[in-house]
Amino acid sequence: MTIIERRDVPPARTHGPRRWVGQSIRRVEDPKFLRGRGGYIADLVRPGMLHAAVLRSPYPHARIVSIDTTAAEAMPGVYAVVTGAQAAELTDPLPDFGPDPAKHTWRCLAVDKVRYVGEGVVVVVADDRYLAEDALALIEVEYDPLPAVVDPVRALDAGAPLVHEALGANLAYDRTFDFGDVDADFAEADLVVRDRLRWHRSGGQPLETVGAIADFDPSTGQLTAHTNSLSFTSYLFMAAATLRIPANKLDIRQVPAGGSFGSKLFVTKPLVIAGMCSRIVGRPVVFLEDRVDNISNCDHHGSDRVYDVELAVMRDGTLRGLRIDTIDDYGAYIQFGVGHHGNALAQVTGPYTIGSVRYRVRAALTNKNQQGAYRGFGSEVNNWMLEQMVDKAARELRMDPVEIRRRNFIQPAQFPYFIPTGNAYDSGDYEAVLERALELGEYDRWRAEQARAREEGRYLGIGLITAQERSVFSATEFWFWFDEPGAPVTSMPESVTLNVDATGGITATLYSCAFWGNSPETMVAQLVAEEFDCEPHDVSIVYHGSQGGLPATGPGGSRTTVMLAGAVEGASAKIKAKARRAASELLEVDPDDLEWTEGGFQVRGVPDRRKSLGDIAIALHLFKHTFPEDIESGLEESKVFDHPWTTMPSADRSDLGVFYPFMGHACHVPVVEVDVATGEVRILAYAAVHDCGTLVNPRSLAGHIVGGTAQGIGTALYEEFVYDDHGQLVTSSFLDYTIPSAMEVPELRIDHVETPSPYTPHGIKGGGEGGRMMAPAALNVAVNDALAPLGVRVTELPMTPDRLRAAIRAAEGAPPG
Amino acid sequence: MRDLHEITLTVNGREHTLAVEPRRLLVDVLREDLGLPGTHIGCEHGVCGTCTVLLDGASIRSCSTLAVQVDGRSVRTVESLASGPDLHPLQEEFWDKQGLQCGYCTPGMLMRAVEILEQEPDPTPEQVREEIASNLCRCTGYQYIVEAVLAAAPRLRGGQQWDPTAGTAATVPTEAKA
Ligand code: FES
Ligand code: FES
Numbered sequence: 001m002t003i004i005e006r007r008d009v010p011p012a013r014t015h016g017p018r019r020w021v022g023q024s025i026r027r028v029e030d031p032k033f034l035r036g037r038g039g040y041i042a043d044l045v046r047p048g049m050l051h052a053a054v055l056r057s058p059y060p061h062a063r064i065v066s067i068d069t070t071a072a073e074a075m076p077g078v079y080a081v082v083t084g085a086q087a088a089e090l091t092d093p094l095p096d097f098g099p100d101p102a103k104h105t106w107r108c109l110a111v112d113k114v115r116y117v118g119e120g121v122v123v124v125v126a127d128d129r130y131l132a133e134d135a136l137a138l139i140e141v142e143y144d145p146l147p148a149v150v151d152p153v154r155a156l157d158a159g160a161p162l163v164h165e166a167l168g169a170n171l172a173y174d175r176t177f178d179f180g181d182v183d184a185d186f187a188e189a190d191l192v193v194r195d196r197l198r199w200h201r202s203g204g205q206p207l208e209t210v211g212a213i214a215d216f217d218p219s220t221g222q223l224t225a226h227t228n229s230l231s232f233t234s235y236l237f238m239a240a241a242t243l244r245i246p247a248n249k250l251d252i253r254q255v256p257a258g259g260s261f262g263s264k265l266f267v268t269k270p271l272v273i274a275g276m277c278s279r280i281v282g283r284p285v286v287f288l289e290d291r292v293d294n295i296s297n298c299d300h301h302g303s304d305r306v307y308d309v310e311l312a313v314m315r316d317g318t319l320r321g322l323r324i325d326t327i328d329d330y331g332a333y334i335q336f337g338v339g340h341h342g343n344a345l346a347q348v349t350g351p352y353t354i355g356s357v358r359y360r361v362r363a364a365l366t367n368k369n370q371q372g373a374y375r376g377f378g379s380e381v382n383n384w385m386l387e388q389m390v391d392k393a394a395r396e397l398r399m400d401p402v403e404i405r406r407r408n409f410i411q412p413a414q415f416p417y418f419i420p421t422g423n424a425y426d427s428g429d430y431e432a433v434l435e436r437a438l439e440l441g442e443y444d445r446w447r448a449e450q451a452r453a454r455e456e457g458r459y460l461g462i463g464l465i466t467a468q469e470r471s472v473f474s475a476t477e478f479w480f481w482f483d484e485p486g487a488p489v490t491s492m493p494e495s496v497t498l499n500v501d502a503t504g505g506i507t508a509t510l511y512s513c514a515f516w517g518n519s520p521e522t523m524v525a526q527l528v529a530e531e532f533d534c535e536p537h538d539v540s541i542v543y544h545g546s547q548g549g550l551p552a553t554g555p556g557g558s559r560t561t562v563m564l565a566g567a568v569e570g571a572s573a574k575i576k577a578k579a580r581r582a583a584s585e586l587l588e589v590d591p592d593d594l595e596w597t598e599g600g601f602q603v604r605g606v607p608d609r610r611k612s613l614g615d616i617a618i619a620l621h622l623f624k625h626t627f628p629e630d631i632e633s634g635l636e637e638s639k640v641f642d643h644p645w646t647t648m649p650s651a652d653r654s655d656l657g658v659f660y661p662f663m664g665h666a667c668h669v670p671v672v673e674v675d676v677a678t679g680e681v682r683i684l685a686y687a688a689v690h691d692c693g694t695l696v697n698p699r700s701l702a703g704h705i706v707g708g709t710a711q712g713i714g715t716a717l718y719e720e721f722v723y724d725d726h727g728q729l730v731t732s733s734f735l736d737y738t739i740p741s742a743m744e745v746p747e748l749r750i751d752h753v754e755t756p757s758p759y760t761p762h763g764i765k766g767g768g769e770g771g772r773m774m775a776p777a778a779l780n781v782a783v784n785d786a787l788a789p790l791g792v793r794v795t796e797l798p799m800t801p802d803r804l805r806a807a808i809r810a811a812e813g814a815p816p817g
Numbered sequence: 818m819r820d821l822h823e824i825t826l827t828v829n830g831r832e833h834t835l836a837v838e839p840r841r842l843l844v845d846v847l848r849e850d851l852g853l854p855g856t857h858i859g860c861e862h863g864v865c866g867t868c869t870v871l872l873d874g875a876s877i878r879s880c881s882t883l884a885v886q887v888d889g890r891s892v893r894t895v896e897s898l899a900s901g902p903d904l905h906p907l908q909e910e911f912w913d914k915q916g917l918q919c920g921y922c923t924p925g926m927l928m929r930a931v932e933i934l935e936q937e938p939d940p941t942p943e944q945v946r947e948e949i950a951s952n953l954c955r956c957t958g959y960q961y962i963v964e965a966v967l968a969a970a971p972r973l974r975g976g977q978q979w980d981p982t983a984g985t986a987a988t989v990p991t992e993a994k995a
Contacts, residue, residue: 026912033920034908036855036895040921043854130840207859207867207955208921258857258921259955291860517919517956703915703957710958734864734953741950742959747942771958 009416009424010645012758015694020529021762024699025536027522029256029515041211041228041255046284049213050079052277053132054287055122055139056297057114060148060367060727061161064113064121064141071138072124077131079281081139082123084109090276094268095238097478098334103167104365106333108242108272114143115163115332116367117729118296120269125277125285148727152329152364153306163332163365172334173363175481177345177653179420180356185321189312193393198796199381199776201304201329202719203295204374204711205739206259206516210267210298211288214274218282222249223275224545228257229267231554233512233546234492239268243275251547252513260516261711261772262373263300265556295732300372301721303340303381304329311389317397317404319390321356322349328361331368338363340371340378342477343557345421346660347379347468350386351430352408357420367727375708377557380715380773383467387777388795391465391784401781402443405466406434412755422655423470424645425663426757426765433667433689433753434466440749441669441687450671454789459674460684463782469664469692469773471766473557474646476659489657491642494563495550496524498571500579500635502621504614506532507540508568511552514543514560518768519700523561524568526696527762531572532613533599551640558766561696562662563641565761570639578635582620583611585627645759662757662765664692668709668778670746674786676808679801681717681783683746688774691753692767693760701767702750708771710745715772716779718744720798787811824888828853829897837884844868844879847894855895855924859953866952869925870894876932876951895924898931906972907931907965916965918956926952930966938974942967 032038069081082090087109094106109120122139126132147161154160155170163170186192212227223245232239237247252271257264270287277285289298305328312321328340341361348357376383394404409430410417417425438444443462450460475490497509508528514520525536544550553559576596583601584591587609594601602610617635619626624633647657671685688705695701718738722731731737756763776797783804784793792811796803821836828851835850847853847870856879859867863881870879871893879892898905904912907930917923926949933940933948940948945966946959954962 024915027915030912030915030917030920031904033917033923034904034912034927035899036853036924038854038920040854040857042848042858045849130838205955206919206921207865207953208857208919257919259919261955291862515919517921699915699961703918703961706958706960707918707956708958711955733862734860735862739865739953739955741953742946742963743950745958745960747960747963748958 008647010759015756015762018530019533020526020536021694021696022698023526024697025522025526027519027700028525028537028541029519029521038256040208040258041213041226042288044213044226044255046213046215049284049286050125050127050281051129051132052123052125052273052285052287053129053136054120054273054293055136056293057110057117057119057121059114059143059145060117061146062114062143063146064110065144066142067122068140069122072135075135075138077127078124078135080125080277081135082277082280084111084121087276091272092242092244094242094272095235096335097339098337099173104164104172104333106335108269108276116369117727118369120297123273123277125281148367150366150368150723150725150727152304152327152366155364155366156327156362163367170365171362172330172365173338173361173481176358176360178358179654182321182323182356182358185356186312186323189320190315191313191396193311193313193389193396195309195389195392195795197307197309197385197388199303199305199384200720200797201301202374202715203301203721204261204263205295205737206261206263208258209289209291209294210264210270211286212271212274213284213286214271214278215284216275216278216282221245222251223278224251224253225271225275226253226255227271228255229264229271230257230260230513230516231265231556233549233552233554235266236546239271242268242272248547251545253545254513254543257516261375262377263298264516265300265373267299269299291734292732295721295737296369296729298369299335300374301331301369302371302374303378304371305381307385309385309389311393313393313397315397317399317407319352319354319393319408322354323358325360328363329366329368330363331366331370333370334363334365335370336372337478338481339478342480343377343379344382345656346423346470346477347663348382348421349419350383350468351410351428351466351665353410355420368723375711375769375772379470380776383773384777384780384797387465387467387781391781401464402434402438406431422649422657424658424661426661426759427755428663428665428691429753429755430466430665433665433691436751436753437667437669437687437689440689440751441685443669446671446685459676459786459789461672461674461782461784461786463670463672463778463785464667465774465778465781466667467774467777469558469666469767469770470660471558471662471664471692472562472643472660473559474643474659476646476649476657480649480653480656489646489648491646492553492559493551493640493642494567495552495638495640496564496567496571497550497636497638498528498575500575500613500617502618504612504617505538505540506534507542509542509544511544511549512554514555516555518555518560519697520560520564522700523696524564527565527568528572531568550638558768562760562764562766565764566641566644567639569761570641571637574637574639575635578637579613579616581631582616582627586611586616586619662693662760664690664765664767664770666690666770666774668774670778670782672779672782672786674783674804676790679804679808681799686746687749688771689751689753690767690770691755692770693757693765694754694763695752696764698752704768705750705771706748708769709748709775710740712772712775713745713779714740715797716776717798717800822885824885826887826889827891829893839883839885841884842880843882843884843887846884847879853894853896857921857924859921866929867922867925869928869952871928871932876929893928895927898927907969910965910969914961914965914968916957916962922952922954926954926962930969933966934970934973939970
């Protein structure tokens with residue numbers, strides 16, 4: 001085992017009193033949205049813009065024998081018809097971080113065979129979307145259907161139909177990692193708790209689909225694209241390579257995204273389709289998915305896992321070790337590799353002092369839409385798995401579920417704490433969060449209520465869980481799976497430019513496509529206001545296109561606020577340094593005799609000898625020659641902020657290094673009632689206490705907790721992309737893929753504990769994913785608590801009425817039916 | 818040649834005469850032909866309510882309404898709510914309570930809220946929750962939308978207009994701390 005140096009913990013920071021950080025100001029983004037002037041991708045119209053539509057495969061698995069596009073091409077109003085084979089001549093495969101891209105090649109349209117229902121086969125470009133869809137109806141494709149593979153466990157059987165013949169199997173990845181002394185922990189355990197758990201696939205399904213407008217200029221070779229795809233900037237060169245254009249000839253312009261939740265992260269397919277078409281027709285082309293495209297042919301279904309788990313436990317409740325064996329159904333392609341499991345390994349042992357972990361992951365390929373990102377990126381599944389196991393351990397030990405958690409918590413004095421995988425947890429106070437949640441959720445009262453209800457034959461359950469929310473990813477999680485090629489540690493930068501105009505007005509420039517419903521502009525405005533003592537709503541925020549932009553990564557892994565805060569802090573310091581020098585010239589004092597106060601520099605202790613930022617700015621803009629030679633005109637500075645704490649994995653991967661260190665925590669306490677006759681679950685009460693460090697805009701964070709919890713309720717109870725045994729997708733609309741409405745989401749009680757991170761600006765940790773990372777676990781525990789008197793334990797999500805009824809019937813010993 | 822029908826409709830008080838294909842959807846007429854992009858498209862099959870507009874005062878789904886069906890009738894969209902710099906009280910309260918995140922459902926939600934408060938000017942929280950269940954929001958979990966509608970109700974009952982001199986940088990209370 002390689003020894004990893006753990007001494008390079010960053011220096012701890014301290015923070016003074018704050019004026020704007022911590023205030024729930026109205027969001028600066030909102031007025032345009034409230035007026036219906038959001039400027040989303042569907043709202044943008046370019047002169048001469050044409051519309052693309054994609055013909056989708058009706059088969060889960062079939063050879064494409066022939067495609068006849070003659071009638072479509074002849075249709076008036078049609079400009080181009082491009083088959084998958086033709087697209088493969090014009091573009092390279094889509095960017096793929098997977099284990100072996102050459103063996104499961106992913107393209108913007110299918111070539112030779114289709115691998116899931118919905119996969120794109122042909123694209124048509126026409127004057128408008130109506131005509132484009134008319135033309136799709138004229139295309140004749142002859143398919144030779146093949147047997148489909150749907151179940152991830154059976155996909156690994158010898159003789160299963162092959163999704164990719166070149167791979168020779170449906171197993172795209174298989175590796176087992178050991179962290180700590182697993183065998184000793186299990187050998188010494190008093191009890192080993194075992195379970196098989198099943199998490200079915202759901203997805204972000206924002207109300208706005210993904211789209212791109214591409215405008216290729218043949219005279220310059222430049223492709224300008226507007227897209228609501230996020231996190232584009234850092235891997236832009238890969239998309240450019242797919243389009244076979246130089247990276248410096250591709251300019252991505254930011255547009256707000258109408259929701260993402262991971263599902264718009266680095267979506268390249270619409271961009272490549274639009275870009276390819278624009279190049280063919282020489283005019284701007286928009287490709288905007290419709291809802292069926294977004295459900296059946298997107299880049300981002302969520303996790304789809306089978307778990308066999310063992311938890312080594314002592315009689316006193318001490319949790320010793322974990323053995324996890326998981327098969328994840330990635331669908332037909334595997335663009336992000338098994339990064340979802342890297343994510344889970346950042347917090348695999350939860351808030352507990354579990355000392356060892358064995359983690360086996362097998363990635364199965366099947367005839368389904370591929371997996372990508374959904375709020376939690378695989379860590380939400382790990383939270384659910386771990387909390388089911390802890391809950392089961394408590395039941396087997398006849399221990400109180402609160403007590404078993406409390407007994408195993410990492411204590412405040414133990415931070416920074418390194419979990420067995422090597423990732424660090426920066427800080428936390430799990431006991432304080434738990435206490436507050438028990439109080440807010442009226443835990444004792446509900447336990448009494450539960451006992452009373454049981455006497456009446458009603459089944460109430462309380463779902464206490466305590467779990468982690470890692471934040472600020474370093475991309476290590478995507479590549480530590482492979483020994484070769486090695487790569488140095490990734491820094492995932494984010495940049496801000498601050499410009500002070502001649503009147504003292506401040507403009508902040510952002511460089512990634514950062515808005516999806518989060519509040520990057522509000523955060524930056526508040527942080528700038530904190531630095532310069534101005535009103536946040538007076539700060540202007542603009543987005544730079546990717547061309548010529550500073551390094552920027554974009555949202556993902558709850559990183560945006562922390563990273564933007566670092567960039568704002570750095571750029572502000574540079575602005576203030578220049579302003580200090582300028583003020584010292586104007587006031588004819590030593591720079592060190594000046595102090596920043598109330599929006600300007602003043603001579604220490606002499607309040608009437610001061611220069612406001614506006615005074616300094618106008619001098620710097622107009623009267624440069626009054627300053628020394630080395631002071632240039634203007635007042636503008638940039639900061640590229642890199643990940644503040646990430647380290648290399650060990651060569652043998654027994655230690656993955658620090659890659660997700662700013663560790664949020666939460667305790668959710670839902671109360672449910674299960675109708676055992678119908679299998680319906682009603683949520684009677686729901687309390688959530690989160691700790692994501694210093695809050696910038698508490699109302700905004702609370703909104704994300706409620707919204708994320710609503711999504712978690714969907715995951716736990718309602719939402720599933722269902723493929724039948726033949727591979728047909730039977731949930732291709734919002735009629736069947738059921739997103740919770742206001743009637744399914746209860747009024748939440750929310751509170752926050754603030755344990756500032758010692759290592760980030762203002763002590764901020766990310767918090768955007770927390771609701772969904774907790775709710776599925778909490779609701780499963782709650783339902784199992786409700787049904788425990790019947791001897792029922794539900795191990796499969798979503799807990800639909802039919803699944804619950806089946807479990808109840810099985811416990812009653814009745815024949816199914 | 819496309820088969821075109823002439824229709825006349827009033828949108829936000831202004832009358833328009835257009836020639837449309839019989840299959841053309843109202844939402845496309847509003848967004849593309851009349852330049853009113855505030856009405857959004859979410860599901861295109863009548864489930865999510867993102868495309869909600871008022872037709873002669875009653876909410877409808879413009880994604881599953883044909884433009885020829887509204888010939889001679891009157892449509893209100895989100896663009897009718899603000900007057901100049903002044904936001905409508907519902908817009909104000911959505912802003913104040915953070916009843917939006919990505920803003921994509923917001924126009925439909927606002928138009929539905931206009932209808933709810935016209936029908937029941939003094940609703941209970943339970944009524945608001947039940948009534949807005951017609952419209953999906955993927956971001957907010959609805960809680961602050963309910964709060965915003967409830968906060969707007971007395972302002973609309975009193976016919977009170979938003980005071981633009983009150984400024985826009987007002988803060989809302991942080992979460993209650995014990
Ligand atoms: S877009 Fe009309 S109801 Fe969904
Ligand atoms: S605010 Fe995003 S869908 Fe409602």
